[in-house]
Amino acid sequence: MRGPKMKPNSALKTGLVLAAAVLCLSAQKFDFKNIDPQEWLEVGKKVADAARPMKIDEEIQLGRSLAARLAGTFGVWQDEAWTEEINLIGRTLVPYCKRSNIKYRFAILDTDEVNAYSAPGGYIFVSKGLLKQTESEAELAGVLGHEIAHVASKDVVREIQKSNIWAAGAQVAIAGTDLSNQQEEVLSKLTDASWDQLVVKGLSKQDEFKADQEGANNAQGLGYNPSGLYNFIKRLVPMEKKPGAEIKIFFSTHPKPSERAARLKKYYSKKGWKKDSRPFNKEQYQAFKVEHPVS
Amino acid sequence: MKKILIGCLVASLLGIALMAFPPGKSSEAQAQTKAQPKQPTDESSFWTMFRKTFSRPEPKYKKPTRGVTEVAGVRGMDIEGKLAENYNWQVVSWMENYQLNEDNVMDFLQSRNLGPYQNAGAENEAK
Numbered sequence: 001m002r003g004p005k006m007k008p009n010s011a012l013k014t015g016l017v018l019a020a021a022v023l024c025l026s027a028q029k030f031d032f033k034n035i036d037p038q039e040w041l042e043v044g045k046k047v048a049d050a051a052r053p054m055k056i057d058e059e060i061q062l063g064r065s066l067a068a069r070l071a072g073t074f075g076v077w078q079d080e081a082w083t084e085e086i087n088l089i090g091r092t093l094v095p096y097c098k099r100s101n102i103k104y105r106f107a108i109l110d111t112d113e114v115n116a117y118s119a120p121g122g123y124i125f126v127s128k129g130l131l132k133q134t135e136s137e138a139e140l141a142g143v144l145g146h147e148i149a150h151v152a153s154k155d156v157v158r159e160i161q162k163s164n165i166w167a168a169g170a171q172v173a174i175a176g177t178d179l180s181n182q183q184e185e186v187l188s189k190l191t192d193a194s195w196d197q198l199v200v201k202g203l204s205k206q207d208e209f210k211a212d213q214e215g216a217n218n219a220q221g222l223g224y225n226p227s228g229l230y231n232f233i234k235r236l237v238p239m240e241k242k243p244g245a246e247i248k249i250f251f252s253t254h255p256k257p258s259e260r261a262a263r264l265k266k267y268y269s270k271k272g273w274k275k276d277s278r279p280f281n282k283e284q285y286q287a288f289k290v291e292h293p294v295s
Numbered sequence: 296m297k298k299i300l301i302g303c304l305v306a307s308l309l310g311i312a313l314m315a316f317p318p319g320k321s322s323e324a325q326a327q328t329k330a331q332p333k334q335p336t337d338e339s340s341f342w343t344m345f346r347k348t349f350s351r352p353e354p355k356y357k358k359p360t361r362g363v364t365e366v367a368g369v370r371g372m373d374i375e376g377k378l379a380e381n382y383n384w385q386v387v388s389w390m391e392n393y394q395l396n397e398d399n400v401m402d403f404l405q406s407r408n409l410g411p412y413q414n415a416g417a418e419n420e421a422k
Binding site for chain 2: 064065067068069071072073075076078083084087088091092095103105106107123137222223224278279281284
């Protein structure tokens with residue numbers, strides 16, 4: 001049985017009444033007569049600022065702050081020989097990365113946790129625990145190349161720019177020699193967010209896989225065997241099942257080593273890299289480790 | 296369809312009318328409003344808003360407040376002082392000032408056939 005069919009005129013009337021009711025309500029809620037142009041302008045400016053990219057000075061300022069927090073939390077192992085070793089490998093990798101126009105700096109965190117961190121602006125840290133796990137220079141070059149790739153791709157910066165903290169504080173430039181209280185406050189919040197991203201949540205899986213590929217590229221560019229990174233990651237696979245305390249943070253902030261190794265293997269074959277075409281510098285590295293034990 | 300479009304148009308006009316004369320005001324108040332001499336509308340206010348919206352506003356220059364700077368010319372020392380509890384700024388400065396000896400760099404590259412000396416590796420790859 002069909003219901004009564006509404007006439008077109010009735011439909012029009014009903015529509016009009018409803019539209020009028022809605023408009024009436026919105027007109028009551030929104031006072032169009034008292035629009036403050038300055039207020040609207042401020043809102044528009046905030047929206048525009050939130051969308052602006054972070055400037056290089058600001059990235060370095062944020063990186064310094066995050067680096068200081070990493071150093072303050074874990075401590076830094078200022079061993080002369082090892083500091084020179086990671087700086088020699090790290091800095092000579094830079095010309096082969098995608099963003100070589102900034103200064104990259106390298107230091108060793110005084111912790112047995114296996115991990116490496118890259119703060120924006122080129123502040124890169126590897127841990128003593130990670131150094132203990134590496135068996136060749138090519139492996140260390142792969143790891144440092146991976147961290148350089150994160151900085152070069154601005155992975156942390158990109159995540160921060162998506163955050164509400166950036167949206168809220170972007171109108172305040174955080175660069176300069178003498179920051180105001182407001183700038184300090186914004187910088188402090190951005191450092192907390194970066195810390196959370198890097199040390200607690202970790203970067204996205206895609207960013208990690210991409211950094212693996214770039215890291216291998218960087219090492220290969222310098223002349224190391226790109227399989228170094230693969231070998232290092234592969235060594236961590238058995239720890240997946242029963243991770244010790246020294247690798248728990250690493251596992252919680254990175255994709256599974258088995259997944260990373262599988263993806264890298266595919267990438268190597270796609271690039272046509274031969275397994276033993278370039279040096280690993282394993283013997284030299286082992287000799288160095290014996291001479292300068294990571295205590 | 297045509298009628299619906301006409302309906303929407305009429306609704307919009309009605310809406311505009313409602314905005315200009317929002318409901319809720321008593322007829323007395325409306326009568327008072329009518330009785331008052333009409334204020335001349337400030338035409339320039341629209342263009343002021345227009346210009347402000349579509350052009351860059353004049354920046355507000357605020358001289359940054361000066362804190363106690365421990366070492367003149369070193370970036371960020373004020374913040375460094377404030378956050379010293381959890382932050383190790385000395386290490387950051389140490390990282391920034393760390394220098395490699397150029398000769399050591401070249402020796403390192405040469406001894407390992409890296410960088411400009413990587414012909415040996417490239418030759419092996421060709422084989």
